[in-house]
Amino acid sequence: MRLWSLHPELLDRQGLTACWREALLAQAVLAGRTRGYTRHPQLERFRAQPDPLAAIGAYLEAVAAAAGARGYRFDRARIERSGADVAAPVARVPVTDGQLAFELQHLRAKLAARSPETPLPGDPVPHPLFLVESGPVAGWERAATAIPTESEQHLAP
Numbered sequence: 001m002r003l004w005s006l007h008p009e010l011l012d013r014q015g016l017t018a019c020w021r022e023a024l025l026a027q028a029v030l031a032g033r034t035r036g037y038t039r040h041p042q043l044e045r046f047r048a049q050p051d052p053l054a055a056i057g058a059y060l061e062a063v064a065a066a067a068g069a070r071g072y073r074f075d076r077a078r079i080e081r082s083g084a085d086v087a088a089p090v091a092r093v094p095v096t097d098g099q100l101a102f103e104l105q106h107l108r109a110k111l112a113a114r115s116p117e118t119p120l121p122g123d124p125v126p127h128p129l130f131l132v133e134s135g136p137v138a139g140w141e142r143a144a145t146a147i148p149t150e151s152e153q154h155l156a157p
Contacts, residue, residue: 001025003042003059005095006103007125008066012115015107020063020074027056027080041140045093055129057081058090062128096135100124 001022008016029037030052037043049055057079064074076082104124111118126132 001037001040001042003046004103004107005099005127005130006107006121007127008063009069010104010107010121010125011066012111012118013070014114015110016063016067016070016072020060020067023056023060023063024078027053027060030056031080041142044140045095045138049091049093051081051090053081054090055093058129059127090129092131093129094133095126095130096133096138097124098136099138099141100126100132102137102141 002019003023003026004011004015004019008019011019025034025037026040026043026046028034029040029043030046046052046055046059060079061076061082064076064079067074101124104121108120111120
């Protein structure tokens with residue numbers, strides 16, 4: 001399961017549809033409708049929110065909007081709790097610049113192999129749900145090697 005912290009507009013067709021499916025799976029897990037994936041580390045940041053279903057709903061809304069901008073029609077009726085369904089706005093979820101850099105590198109490798117005709121994204125634009133903070137790759141990420149943050153790169157000899 002990959003719930004990208006990057007903006008869905010950076011994803012290619014396959015990545016966008018996979019993101020939609022995997023976020024719907026995450027929604028089912030957070031709603032308690034599955035027995036699998038219940039301990040998946042990517043769900044930690046959603047579980048930490050006051051209303052996890054509203055947070056994943058906001059995530060799905062942005063994915064559906066990016067798909068709609070490309071002419072795809074993702075069924076928004078499958079979103080259990082959208083922003084319109086909650087009294088207060090959904091709080092933005094923190095993500096580190098190190099995590100975004102890691103995901104951008106991962107996405108570039110996927111695009112180079114899978115969709116070489118797709119232009120590689122330049123800067124790591126975050127998903128609208130996420131608020132960028134300085135820091136390393138997230139602890140839940142299975143990063144083989146950590147990517148230094150911009151501030152850490154300036155400290156390197």
